[in-house]
Amino acid sequence: MGGLTVMQALAAKLPGERFLYLGDTARLPYGTKSADTVRRYALQAAHALTDHGVKLVVIACNTASVGLPYLQEALAPMPVIGVIEPGAAAALAVAPNGPIGVIATEGTVKGGAYVRAIHAHSTAPVVQQACPLFVPMAEEGLTDGPIAEAVAHRYLDPLMARLPKPKVLVLGCTHYPALKGVITRVVGPEVTLVDSAAITANAVERLLDEKGLRATEKPGEHHFYCTDAPDRFARVGEIFFGNPIDPGAVEQVDLQ
Amino acid sequence: MGGLTVMQALAAKLPGERFLYLGDTARLPYGTKSADTVRRYALQAAHALTDHGVKLVVIACNTASVGLPYLQEALAPMPVIGVIEPGAAAALAVAPNGPIGVIATEGTVKGGAYVRAIHAHSTAPVVQQACPLFVPMAEEGLTDGPIAEAVAHRYLDPLMARLPKPKVLVLGCTHYPALKGVITRVVGPEVTLVDSAAITANAVERLLDEKGLRATEKPGEHHFYCTDAPDRFARVGEIFFGNPIDPGAVEQVDLQ
Known part of the structure; x- marks a missing residue:
């Protein structure tokens, strides 16, 4: 979808x-x-x-x-x-030396396709996080409010607590743009979101x-x-x- | 699973x-x-x-x-x-005149199998609620804490606000027993949970x-x-x- x-x-x-x-x-x-x-x-x-x-x-x-x-x-x-190569290139254009954050499904994170695509051009550190609830939340239209915010904190806080903090976050799943508002609020406006679409x-x-x-x-x-x-x-x-x-x-x- | x-x-x-x-x-x-x-x-x-x-x-x-x-x-x-017929029979044994609450996947709710199975033996009112996030939450092990509780309130409060309040709640999905603790807290201990297993x-x-x-x-x-x-x-x-x-x-x- x-x-x-x-x-x-x-x-x-x-x-x-x-x-x-x-x-x-x-x-x-x-x-x-x-x-x-x-x-x-x-x-x-x-x-x-x-x-x-x-x-x-x-x-x-x-x-x-x-x-x-x-x-x-x-x-x-x-x-x-x-969608991986274009997303990786866009993230590198924003933060050539990283660190680059990637959120995606369990399959994409495990497969490591973003890590490979980024490391083919750069040694920028890449940090990944699977966000399994984001897809069913988006399909249910649960894209804002306290539940969406709590789930986003659960996934994104550990990623953003990393030092130095990622300057760019790849939305590595085509469902995630539906949650762009809440993701921006949780990671802060100084983090650039890369939307593959x-x-x-x-x-x-x-x-x-x-x-x-x-x-x-x-x-x-x-x-x-x-x-x-x-x-x-x-x-x-x-x-x-x-x-x-x-x-x-x-x-x-x-x-x- | x-x-x-x-x-x-x-x-x-x-x-x-x-x-x-x-x-x-x-x-x-x-x-x-x-x-x-x-x-x-x-x-x-x-x-x-x-x-x-x-x-x-x-x-x-x-x-x-x-x-x-x-x-x-x-x-x-x-x-x-x-699993439907045994679950419906168990709910009727607890509350022969209803009302009976059923929580299940979107497919089960739409298909109306519990409503048919209950109404084959009784005119007890049946109220249903689809809980799409419960399956991915259970698979992620997110079965307790503030997120699980908030999601449970979102699905169950409208069901339990019905008058008279359902005396029995059928866990109409084999994943839901993993969330039994939080479901009991949200609906109250006076509501009997029917677990198909x-x-x-x-x-x-x-x-x-x-x-x-x-x-x-x-x-x-x-x-x-x-x-x-x-x-x-x-x-x-x-x-x-x-x-x-x-x-x-x-x-x-x-x-x-």
Whole structure:
């Protein structure tokens, strides 16, 4: 569901492009699954999209981005882009010497993809924290108030007590922008939050231009696929997409 | 994972029986999925167990119990038992005229299985509340303290403000017994909590005796199947099973 924040940024940035979105709602969340399972599910999802003739695949999920090299190889020569590299680059632009804080799902933290992406370019110290309750809180709309604040303190205080204090905090899960307000209050306004959605949209724009793939005229309406009930997808999806989702544009597919 | 609370009660009640347990960890949680998807997944899981020659199937999950009639038909003449009917019967034994409170996942509440099971025997009013954060809180071990208490108040206060106040509260999700302490504090000690685990174990014992299927000597060690990483299953599973789980007795299977 959180990938819809990325789709929203992409659609705003690239109004000439038509997007096909797939949300694997029957098997969500990916955040607690093993890397092997996530890679396998991500490839099934990507095939469902390439079967519909897309020209580029965005893995709009931090946890599933663990499968990026695997999907790039399996789908070659199709360009495939994830959210980790753009997020890591944006964090380094703010704080080249760190320390850099990363909050993400259990799967992303364990996989260490942000640590690897940052350390490929810098020796900046990276501190990570898994925030398992943030996804169900965001899906329930529990994004503000005393409970949201208490949970945010539980996860973020230990991260921010580190010396020196991180100057930048990567929101390493596409659900977390829904909690931006409370996260900012807890970490303080001097910490820059990196939200993958906007940054990934920039990276996709650059890649389309590089490959000469950019559309000049929108070839049709966006379309949404999901693997469980379309009505729930449309209803919960609007929280993340920030726009109404026409239930008629949502289609249930089976990935197995 | 919560089904392990039921397995614990079963193993304690029926020390002569050998249990095969399957946790569909790759696709959990079931609580937010549609009834169609849950039925399909539950049947795949049940077939994986019947392929190993079990004599009785327990659906140790409230959400998946929506598939009980479907599984009973598909697996006939194999006896199949769910957790809803025993829970509803226990609630009615405490408060025959209600009102009866039910807390459960979004899927169980929407499916209305408890309401149907109670109203098959009584006109007792039933009030339901979905508690989506309870499952991830239990899996994170966040079962006590100010956050757990605040979340419990959020879900339970509106239910308990009803007049007359429910005399009994069904813990309609196998994860919720992990939060029994905080739930009791919030609803008050005069409200009886119905925990499906022990009640289902009694129902299974009766059914085995009725069918003459009761084992007299344990034919081997329990075995655990899961659909994602066995090490996480063993680690998180111990919270719910209340006993160590030998990682050597956990085997990953593919249900697709």
